[in-house]
Amino acid sequence: MTDPQAEAVIDLDAFGANLAALSACAPSAAQMTVVKANAYGHGMVEMARAARAAGTDWLGVATLREALTLRAAGDTGDLLCWLAAPGADYAAAVEADVEVTASSVEQLAEILSAAPRRPRVQLKVDTGLSRNGALGQEWTALVAAAAQAQSGGRLEVTGVWSHFACADQPDHPANDAQEAVFVAAVDELLAAGIQPRVRHLSNSPATLTRPSAHFDLVRVGIAAYGIRPDPGMTYPTRLTPVLTLRGRLVQVKRLPAGAKVSYGQTWTAEHDTTVGLVPFGYGEGIPVSASNRAQVLTAGARVPLVGRVCMDQFVVDLGERSARRGDEVVLFGPGHDGEPTAEDWAVASGTIAYEVVTRLGDRIVRTYKGGA
Structure with a gap:
């Protein structure tokens, strides 16, 4: 058989070594390997299987379609999805035991109305990236709605999370500010009677450089594939492009x-x-x-x-x-x-x-x- 005309050769041993090195950077936290966007071009199903084999605790994807593709391929572990437009097929996600994210009261209501049984939902707070997530009074309203639904047996809140804007710049003042907002948001959730299983804020650069933000879970994306979040930075571990x-x-x-x-x-x-x-x-x-x-x-x-x-x-x-x-x-x-x-x-x-x-x-x- 002739060699392919155009080929990407992916080294799963290097991938496993990267995941192990990243775990060593956050030894007190569980690990989520992010496999969205076809695992950053590396092949989603194959890299998800390799991540599970390497011992990763969670997988993370952006879209419901990605999550359902992983379930159809046989994945059964903890799996979080975080981006869905109105009208998304939450029923299929809940039936497939996918944890979905609610970033607003409206989205939470849509999840609850579509779910065939009690869904497992993580709440996202906007701590300063100003993308997805509930901000300020919207967060307070989302917490109240989630607490009411959970006390009524209609919902299980399994996590709370957010995302850094400047973690690839470790000395940027936004990092301290976002972490403080996140801690306050978690406190608000706890005060409402919700005790999430996982709190997570750290992406790849924060996993590598910000131990205070590791909490219960770190999400490793580009670093898992051996690419430095910022090529100009020096990191505490060696990563190999796979x-x-x-x-x-x-x-x-x-x-x-x-x-x-x-x-x-x-x-x-x-x-x-x-x-x-x-x-x-x-x-x-x-x-x-x-x-x-x-x-x-x-x-x-x-x-x-x-x-x-x-x-x-x-x-x-x-x-x-x-x-x-x-x-x-x-x-x-x-x-x-x-x-x-x-x-x-x-x-x-x-x-x-x-x-x-x-x-x-x-x-x-x-x-x-x-x-x-």
């Missing part, structure tokens, strides 16, 4: 000096050179903004991407290096063999590494190695 994106040259040819490459002819060969064609484009999730800026590893060296990224392909300048059709090209990986990393591609694309991996499309074959 995904290597690779393919093969589909054509190699000589170009004369003056030849122009790709749409818009934005790159011109200054001298005779050899170019290679790489079968990845924005159809695979390669950002157009990486045009004329990113590098790949092939022919024993890093070589530049030249010209504009197309839907299905891009061109690299091989210079005088010896290369043949079918030779391996590594777009990014852990960096152990000199290849660029997802962080390098983020810099070249003017974005963040989260986006580089999450946007990888389904034309890429995902191959898994190692793991339990």
Whole structure:
């Protein structure tokens, strides 16, 4: 069988080691591995199974569809979903034993009216990110509604949580402020007679740098996949990128000096050179903004991407290096063999590494190695 034309090789042993290292950073807290957005491009079902095998306590997803997909694939452990538009299928989620999030009185009422039996719900408080969650008096109203429903046997409140805005900047004053708001919100919940099973505030960067915010549970997302939340920071543990994106040259040819490459002819060969064609484009999730800026590893060296990224392909300048059709090209990986990393591609694309991996499309074959 020939190698895939476009392949993401995912190292489950590295993934397990990352989860273990993150657990060691928060030894008093349970761990939730976040597998939303197709596990940040790594493959949701497979990474969820690997996380369970590595001993993670919870899985976290954004949408009900993601949660139900995991249940259909056989997952039976603690699973939290947190983002749903009006009219979401809460009945299916409750039947599948998915814990859902209520961020307002209106959403809680919708969950209660749709649920076929007593739902397990976590309440989200807005502590300063100003996205989802109940804020101020809305939180007070949500707590009161939840307490009334729970005392009436219609609801089980299992958790309370929020999300940091600036945890990747450990010294930012917003972190102290948000933690204080969260503690006050939990106190308000306790005063209403609700004792949640889990309190959680920490995302990946807070797991790594803010022990005071670990509470009962930490949510590890991008760090679990070996990508640093902020490449400029020094963290207390080593994380290994688990995904290597690779393919093969589909054509190699000589170009004369003056030849122009790709749409818009934005790159011109200054001298005779050899170019290679790489079968990845924005159809695979390669950002157009990486045009004329990113590098790949092939022919024993890093070589530049030249010209504009197309839907299905891009061109690299091989210079005088010896290369043949079918030779391996590594777009990014852990960096152990000199290849660029997802962080390098983020810099070249003017974005963040989260986006580089999450946007990888389904034309890429995902191959898994190692793991339990």
